[in-house]
Structures are given as C-alpha cells and as structure tokens.
Amino acid sequence: MDATDLQRKLTSIDGHGYKSYRQIAGSCNFPKFTLFIDYVQGDPFAAPSRMRARVAQSDAGFEGRLYENAVRRTALEDYLARAFAHAIGKFVKGKRGTGKSGFIGIDSGGQEILERTAAVVCEEYVEVRFAAGLPAEGRRCLSREAEAMLIGEVPELVEASLFKAVLDEKKLKAHIEAAEDQEALREQLSAAGLVAFVADGSILPRESGIKDKPLAGSNVVSFLSPPGLNREFNLPNRGRVKGMGIPEGVTLIVGGGYHGKSTLLFALERGVYNHIPGDGRELAICRGDGVKIRAEDGRRIEKVDIDPFISNLPFGADTRSFRTENASGSTSQAANIVEALEAGSRLLLIDEDTSATNFMIRDEMMQKLIVKEKEPITPFVDQVRNLHHEHGVSTVLVMGGSGDYFEVADTVIAMEEYVPRVVTAQARRIAASRKDVRIGESGGRFGPLLRRVPLARSLSPRRGSKEKVAAKGLKSILFGRQTIDLASVEQLVDRSQTRALGDLVWYGLRRGYFDDETGMAEVIDRLLADVTEAGLDIISPYGEEDARKGRPGAHPGNYALPRRYEIAAMLNRMRSLEVNM
Ligand code: ADP
Ligand code: MG
Numbered sequence: 001m002d003a004t005d006l007q008r009k010l011t012s013i014d015g016h017g018y019k020s021y022r023q024i025a026g027s028c029n030f031p032k033f034t035l036f037i038d039y040v041q042g043d044p045f046a047a048p049s050r051m052r053a054r055v056a057q058s059d060a061g062f063e064g065r066l067y068e069n070a071v072r073r074t075a076l077e078d079y080l081a082r083a084f085a086h087a088i089g090k091f092v093k094g095k096r097g098t099g100k101s102g103f104i105g106i107d108s109g110g111q112e113i114l115e116r117t118a119a120v121v122c123e124e125y126v127e128v129r130f131a132a133g134l135p136a137e138g139r140r141c142l143s144r145e146a147e148a149m150l151i152g153e154v155p156e157l158v159e160a161s162l163f164k165a166v167l168d169e170k171k172l173k174a175h176i177e178a179a180e181d182q183e184a185l186r187e188q189l190s191a192a193g194l195v196a197f198v199a200d201g202s203i204l205p206r207e208s209g210i211k212d213k214p215l216a217g218s219n220v221v222s223f224l225s226p227p228g229l230n231r232e233f234n235l236p237n238r239g240r241v242k243g244m245g246i247p248e249g250v251t252l253i254v255g256g257g258y259h260g261k262s263t264l265l266f267a268l269e270r271g272v273y274n275h276i277p278g279d280g281r282e283l284a285i286c287r288g289d290g291v292k293i294r295a296e297d298g299r300r301i302e303k304v305d306i307d308p309f310i311s312n313l314p315f316g317a318d319t320r321s322f323r324t325e326n327a328s329g330s331t332s333q334a335a336n337i338v339e340a341l342e343a344g345s346r347l348l349l350i351d352e353d354t355s356a357t358n359f360m361i362r363d364e365m366m367q368k369l370i371v372k373e374k375e376p377i378t379p380f381v382d383q384v385r386n387l388h389h390e391h392g393v394s395t396v397l398v399m400g401g402s403g404d405y406f407e408v409a410d411t412v413i414a415m416e417e418y419v420p421r422v423v424t425a426q427a428r429r430i431a432a433s434r435k436d437v438r439i440g441e442s443g444g445r446f447g448p449l450l451r452r453v454p455l456a457r458s459l460s461p462r463r464g465s466k467e468k469v470a471a472k473g474l475k476s477i478l479f480g481r482q483t484i485d486l487a488s489v490e491q492l493v494d495r496s497q498t499r500a501l502g503d504l505v506w507y508g509l510r511r512g513y514f515d516d517e518t519g520m521a522e523v524i525d526r527l528l529a530d531v532t533e534a535g536l537d538i539i540s541p542y543g544e545e546d547a548r549k550g551r552p553g554a555h556p557g558n559y560a561l562p563r564r565y566e567i568a569a570m571l572n573r574m575r576s577l578e579v580n581m
Contacts (some may be wrong), residue, residue: 002029003151010150014143018044021134021141028150032059033158035150039542044099044136050557053158054127061164066176067121074115075179075274079172081108081118083161084128091156096145100133104153107496107558111212111281112273113179116496116560117536126162129557174277177237182274184236185285192245195347195394196268196286197231198223199243203280204260204267205418214280221260221418223284228422229413241283244420246396246413250384252405253398254423255415261398264415265351268396269491272563290347290396291340291565294354295329296488302577305450308383308442309334309359312376319376320450321581329356330377335572337380341391341449343568344521348387350380351398361404364438378441384408386446404438406431450581454523454571456514458578461506469506469541471499479505482575489569496560500539501570503559504531507539516580520571524564536561 001009006028013020021040028035032055039050067073085108096102106128107118120127132154135145160166185197198204202223205215214220223243225231231245246268253261271286303321310331311319327335333356337348352360362379381404387393399405406412406427414423461467461480470478474495477484479502486492492501504527508514513526530538536559571577 001026007147007151010141010143010147013141016141018042018134018136018139018141021049021146030155030158032155033162035154041100041134044097044101044133044139046099048100048103048105048131048133050129051132051154052127052129052557053154053162054125055158055162057121057123057125060126060162062121062126063164064123066172070115071180071183071274072176073121075113075176076121076172077119078109078113078116078179078276079167079175080121080126080128080161081106081116083167084108084119084130084157087157087160091160092153093148096135096149097137097142098139099136101135101142102145102149103133104130104149104157105132106130107560109496109560110494111275111279112270112493113175113276114273114494114497114560115536117557120535128158128162131557171277178277178282179274181235181237182282182285185233185241185283186288188233189285189287192231192233193248194231194245194287195248195251195290195396196246196271197233197243197283198225198246198264198267198271198285199241199283200225202243202267202282202284204263204284206263206266214278224419226413226420226422228424229411229420243283247411248394249388249410250394250405250408251396251411251413252409252427253396253413253415254400254427257400259415260418261400261415262351262353263418264420265349265396265398269349270493272491273493286349287347288563289345289565290349291343291345292349292351292490293333293336293340294351294488294490295356295359296332296336297327297329297356299327299332299335299485299488299573300325300575300577301327301331301335302572303452303579303581304335304338305447305581306331306334306338308386308446309337309378309380310376311378312373314376325575330359332356333359333380338449339568339572340565341393342452342520343524343565345565346391346393348393348395348397350395352401353398360399361402362438362441363402363404364436367439367441372439372441381405381408382440382442383446386442386444390446391449403427403430407438451519451521452579452581453516453519454514455516455578455580456509456512458576459505459509459514459571459574460576461509467506469502471495471502474498477502477570479574480576484570484573484575486570486573489566489573492562492566492569494560496558497562497566499556500536500559501562501567503539503541504562504567505571506541510541520568520579521564524567527567528564531561 036052135142203214207213225244229244267284268286307319412424412427475486
C-alpha cells in the first residue's frame, strides 16, 4: 500500500472496534521511505504497536566509511536512534486519546553506546524500529488521529533523522570517532600491561546516585593523573592522550572517606562500555572483562567451588560444590568471584562499601582470638596474590578501612580531595615495619577452576501451557515460573540488555545449546557467536515465528547487547539452576 491506501483504510475503520487496526498491518510506501507496520496492538492499553521506517541507503546517503567496522556501525546506529528520539521530542504531539494513544517511542539508550536493535545501518538501507500507540477513544479506532500520527508525524521524524544531509555532520562524526577511540584504547590496554586507563580531564562523578549524567558545577574536580602512573596512548582520531594507567596485578585505592574512591572504581566498572561524547568518561576505559564483585546475601548458589575462600562449614557442608538457597555475605561474595572467573573474567573490581568485612580481612588480633581451625573463611587478602600467580587475575580494590592489603598490593593509589597520588612505597614501608604480623591463611594456593555444566531441564521457560520470558525493568526477569533477581548485578546498565538476557537464554534453549555436556562458558560462547554472525535480532522469539509464517521479521527493536559476564550472572541467579560438575 501507499500513503493514500493507508489513509483510505484508516477512514474506513473510524469508530470501529480497536481490533480493526489489524487491517493496516503490512508495509506502506511513502515517497522517501517505507513504513512497516509489523505488529498491531490489540488494545489501546496494551504494549504499543511495533513499526519500522526504512530509507534506501541511496537516499539516506551514509557513506560506507561511517559504518565500515563493527564499532563504527554500532556508533552510527546509536546516533540515528538518538536523532530519531530527539525528533520525537520535537514533532510528536503525544496524547491522542485513551491508553497509549499517540505515543511514539524508540529505544535510544542512556550514557553508553551499546550494540542495540533500535536502528540498523547496512549497504541497502537505514532503518529505525519504534513503538507507536494507535489512537483510540475508549476502545474504538480514532482514525483522524491515527492519520495525523502515521501520515503526519512519522514522515517528519524520518526526514529529521535518517538522512545524512539533515544531520549535524560534526556531531555525527564526533560520536563515531569517540566510540572508535574508546574501543582502540581498550584494545591497547593489555599490550601496555594495564587493566584500566583514565585520561586527564575526565569527569568521573555523576549528577546523583540515580542519575548517570556528569556532575556539573564549579566544585567538580576533573581527573589528573599522578606522577608514577602517567601513561600515554595514541588514538586513531583524537591522537595522543595522557592519563593514569592502572597496571595489572593487585591495585589498592585508599584515602579518606568521601574523597572519591568509590567514584573512581565506579568509573572503571562502567569503563567496560563506550560512552557518548559529553559523558565525561569517554576516556575512562577498563578492560572488557572487568567484573564488579560484591556481597549479595540471600542469593542462591548452585554447586560452586568456594573452597579457596570457605571451608569447614558447620555440619560439614560441601564447599567444593557449595549450594544454598540463602547465601551469607561472605559465601555470596566468594561465589560471585568464582562464577566471574568461570565466565572468563580475569579482572575483579571490589569496593569495601559493598563487601562482606569478614570476607575481605581478618587481622592478627582476630587470628589470635579465633584460631584458623574455628574460622571457615580464608579472607580475600590471602588469596588475591594466588589468584594473580595461578590464574592471571588482577584486582582493583577500594579499601580505606584496613591496612592489611598493603602487603599484597603491587600499586597503592591514594585519593585526596578527588586527586590520585601514588603511595605504594609508603604503604610498603608501613607494612614492613609492622610488628605483629598476620599469618597467611591460604596455604599458598588458590587451586584449579572447576567446570560446571548447566542442565537444560532446570532452565524451563514454561509457565502453564505456554513459554514466557519477560524483563521486568532493569534488574528483574520473569523466566517461566520464576523471577530472577539481578539487583546486585551492577554492570547491567540498560533495560534493553536485561530484555536481551532473558531472550538470549531462551534462544539458546530453542537451539539446543544447553545440551547437558557443554560448560557454562562455552554455552555463552555459542550464544554470542550467533549474535556476532546474525545480529542481535536473531534472539527474538517473534523473528522465528514470523519467518515461519512468511512475514518480514517483526521484532521488538529494543534489545541491547549484554556482556558474557552478565549472561553468566543471570544463569547463576536462576533459582532453578542445576549443574553437573
Ligand atoms: P569515597 O568512596 O572515597 O568515600 P565517593 O567516591 O563516594 O567517596 O565520593 C564522595 C562524594 O564526592 C560523592 O558525592 C561524589 O559524587 C563526589 N565526588 C567524587 N569525585 C568527585 C570529583 N572529582 N569532583 C567533585 N565531586 C566528586
Ligand atoms: Mg566509598
């Protein structure tokens, strides 16, 4: 159909029951683009209808250089989704009746530039996927309003965002180049012997505990690297940058309360992702395998070998294959570490603020009062070096409350009024002059990392006679009959990542990737290999159904790619998970 046909169809259903909107499903040719009406909502209060607008690349005019590799393509797609979102703010009237009538929205993301399905750029076309609430009065079609949206507003949105000629070329270029520089820097870290880099001039603090925008005002201290850790990198677009390099090994961040320790660590946690220009953390970069580790009491643990940290529990609980429905602070933190290593991480990020004290330290006085035989916990301080020797695991640790880590740290950074200073030598001297020495409790060995195999039967998405998987906000997933609590998975940053997590695992089940032989890490490898090859769209349960019915793939258009560590975190937090070891 074309716009005239669409208009005619709309007119013919005016005032009819809402389900009559089903008749407009399909594709509609406008002079400059094609509108695909993939899914029509059944009710004005239900999830809005799903549409795509596609412009031929010959008209859109984005030259190949702008999307010649994965990082550039992701950044360009990200930019287009944001441009479309911006146009929505400008051109869309909003409410046009009951329920979601008149709403138009696109999943354009926050401060990160993530691979997402909201926009697609390829040689043939550029496309955005958006949601639109078809207008109703009560539960009757409001055709004139629908016409104003689909034939009035949507073309305006497309014309304001999907043609290179109408976009701010400088901003577009800066967006793509910023992402490329971040990726390039991250790729150079390992060769430089670093786990992270924070460029001078970075703005690390955020507006508030719930807002991810940079803190503004005259009291913001921009980052300045300390003598001793100055490093320089050459980036493809920005050229030479200077800043602080955090070396591999064990790094301690110390300093007085409220002096910016946690803010620095938080920047590293988020530095596994690329950020948009203006975020302040564009060049605060962490190795991609950095995983935030914290205590998480109450979580479930399924057969995890926490023995390096915890053994000889009361009633002889098996700590080589530890399971509990209700973990303590220390057992949960131990499991979080072992699971992160299992998923492939070799970089742990830990903050005293969110750690179990008895997991982190046990000082010499306590060692005298409670002898080792009576204490199941081998504190992290006694394993952090073994982890580095045996498994190449680096740790960045915020610890302002205890000096016990001076002896095991390779690098000690003190934060003083938000400015870092290297104090490794002083810390060593103080540790050496200590009279009453702690006794190491690890026996000098961390031990092997065991492989676990998740069992398919334990991951059922069944709910009654149907299968159901749905993200509930950022930190919760409904999976079949259970709700998975991800509240403590701190590097899950975007609701669309959460949506993708549930559907990724569901996809893996449909594909038979959980075959009761493949280990946790290898299953995740398979999932991500498919995404790399076929795009994130592939995980959508709708795509497959539509392919079967011979329709052009309807798709949610609101996935963002999670990391492998968050996929593992989700699986490990399923209350039903069973594994073989
Ligand atoms: P710590 O972990 O050392 O106790 P935080 O990192 O939590 O301290 O920071 C304390 C406060 O200082 C927070 O409100 C944070 O937003 C603010 N802050 C952190 N870094 C800076 C900075 N560079 N400039 C201004 N304020 C900052
Ligand atoms: Mg803190």
